[in-house]
Each structure stands twice: as structure tokens, then as C-alpha cells.
Amino acid sequence: MPAEAVREAEAAKIPGLPARLAAANIIGDIVQGGHRLDDCFAPNAVPSRVSGLDARDVALTRSIVTVALRRLGVIRYALGELLEKGLPRQAARLEYSLIAAAAQILFLDAADHAAVDLAVRATRLEPKTAGLSGVVNGVLRNLARRRDEFVDIAAGGEHDAPTWLSQRWRKHYGEATARAIAAMHMLEPPLDLSLKDDPRGWAERLDGVVLPTGSVRLRARTPIAELAGYEEGEWWVQDAAAALPARLLAARSDERVLDMCAAPGGKTAQLALARAHVVALDRSAERLKLLAANLARLNLHADVAVGDAAAYQAQPFDAILIDAPCSATGTIRRHPDVPWTKKPGDIETLAGLQTKLLNRAALLTRAGGRIVYCTCSLEPEEGEQQIAAFLRRNPDFRRMPVDPEEGIPKEFINSDGDLRTLPHYWPNEDPRLAGIDGFFAARLLRSA
Structure with a gap:
């Protein structure tokens, strides 16, 4: 039997250890490999870290990973304080095991001794790290002793997001709003x-x-x-914010409507519910299968098309909805992997793609037709600046400002008349009822 299979068999005998090993591996896949959190738990995930685990262990694994990602900044800070010399290069992945254990000790209802013991056992299973079990034991015991100190630091919000993102939010929204955004990201959505x-x-x-x-x-x-x-x-x-762009488009039953980046299909469903003639376009055939299945469950209809939206050709449409690929920084509360899988250069790359989509939509909009462009991003380059540049390039389009009479709260409408929601909007004493995804949407009308 291969050595890895032997280690897996040994781990399976220890209650709680398979979930801890899976959590550490998934944290590594996300932080080092750039995998998406949801993809790591999908039935067809490659590699599948939860294959063979029962439902209870899968749920525990996801809980550890989610909390570890929400609190990754302060966890790394705490481990840095306790690991003065860092980890040997050959044991670099041991960091992810320590992160998983730290998430349990600091933020989950787990017994300290159990979290420490499982981390030590996991360390001993791997030949490259077996000699560091004493270090792991010492670091995690010290972490448990200093729990209150690090939890207080976490409450300050200083380490909640990568520095480059925190700096962007402070620059664009101010210190108080940036802190409010970061605080909301720490709560269950x-x-x-x-x-x-x-x-x-x-x-x-x-x-x-x-x-x-x-x-x-x-x-x-x-x-x-x-x-x-x-x-x-x-x-x-x-999400309540994601439901707003299709409402702004206000599709009618006699209109041809293009949902330009349609999957997973929530906005398509809204357009189909209005009985418009909807074309749901996306470049991913697999994601469109999920869209089609959801429409079937809802007993709604749309024409599904696989293709590159930036090069799509068809007869002009009455209305086009562009839910453009973006950095998704407005959905961090729902997707805590986002801050740790994105890089500063991604925003510029995505903004270039968004420009292409807007240019193509302009060509596909009939005279007198309209476009609603939206992104689930907090970054102005993907929202306000994108629309300002589009209007400079296309003088035959003008903005159709959002009106509170349309059922949109006034605080959601910026000075240009566009939609801009931020995660800390809709405060509530009950965290389960508070907040909303960060979204931008602009409505554009082509002259007749």
C-alpha cells in the first residue's frame, strides 16, 4: 500500500482528524492554489479533499475553512507573533494546518486540547513535518493562552483583509466606511x-x-x-442586491432581452418571470446546465446560448443586462476566499474585459434600447469609472438615473443616479438580518 494511503488509513481511525486534514489541505488549495471555496466542496472537485468523509465531517471541514478565511489576516498575525523564526521551507504547507487549528482555538467552539492534539497528530503523519510536532504543540498552546489578546486584536479589524484591499477601501470610501465594510465581512451572510x-x-x-x-x-x-x-x-x-439590476432593466413581455453573462441564472429567472423573450448567454456550458436546471425547477423559459459575450453577434436587442465578471469584492461576506485569491493586477485585467463587454453591448442594443451594467465589486474601476469612460466613448448613450420611486432605497443611489450598495448597509441588531452585498449598477439609454 502506498505511504499516502497508509497515512490516510491511520488518520481515519482518529475521530475528527480526517476533517482537520481536509480543512488544512483546502486552505492551502485556496490560498496557495487560487481555488474557489465553493469549487473545493463541489462533487466534481479536483482534487477532492472531502471524498470519503461523512456529511458531518464535510460540514465541520467547511466550517473550519470558512472561519479560517474570514479571519485569515489576524490568524497569520498571531502565528507570526508566536513563530519567531517562521517555518522551514520544506514544511511550508504546515502553515495551513496551523491556520486550521488556530481558527478552531480562536473563533470556533472547539476544546483547546482537542484542537492542539489533532494538529500534532496531523504533523506526525507527514514525514516532512513529523520532527516539528513539538513546535506545533508549543505554538498552539501559547495561542490558546493568549486567546483573549488576539481576539481583541481581531475585533479592531486591522488585519481583516489584505493590505492592498484595505488601502483601496480607505482611499475610495474613507476610514470609517472601510472599517464598517470590513466588520460586516466577519459575519455569516x-x-x-x-x-x-x-x-x-x-x-x-x-x-x-x-x-x-x-x-x-x-x-x-x-x-x-x-x-x-x-x-x-x-x-x-x-442576494437582495443582486436582485436589483434586473429590476432596473424592467423587461417587458414584448421585448427581446439579452442576459449577457447569465450563469448561474438568478437574473435570468427575473427576466423570464417578466415573460420577456430572453437569451441567456454564457461562455461556460457547465454553468449553463445549472442555469437550465434551475429554470426548469421554476417553470420558466429562456433560450440558452453558449458563447463569448465579448464577440457575440445577433440581431439588436431591446434591452441588455451585463452582469460582468469582476473582482467580486462586494461578496466577501458570502465568499471569504475572495480577498486571498485576488491580486491588485486582477482589477485592471477585469476592467479591460468589462470594457469589451460594454462595447459589444452597445453594438447589440437597438436605437431607443437600454443597457443595465452591473458588477458585485466595491472597486470604482469596475463600476463608476467604467460607466464614465463608456459614456465618453458613446455619445449616443445617456444615463437613466435610478429613482427612489422604483422601490430603491435612497441610500443605494449615488450622486450620478447609479446604484451603489455597500456591505454594511441595512444595519440590524440581529446579524442574521443585517447587511447586503456590495453592488454597482448603471442604466443606459440609447438615443432613438
């Missing part, structure tokens, strides 16, 4: 639903509240497929 109809009735039935924009936010975190109305296709999961 709410679960919002878009309803086909009767939001108040479904809010009562599902133990939720109707938000000012019409979405329903649930208090409890019940598995989605177990909720009433799921099988019947009465609703779909969609």
Missing part, C-alpha cells in the same frame, strides 16, 4: 430569496422578513432543498 409572487406570505411561511426592495430574508439557516416552496419552484436564492 444572510439567506435572501427572490419570489415569484406573494413575498409577505412566503416570509411568514419561511420565518423571514420582507426587505424594502421586495426580497425575503430568512432568520434560520435551514438547508435550501428542505424549505417549503423549493420543489414547487416558488422562489430562488439571490
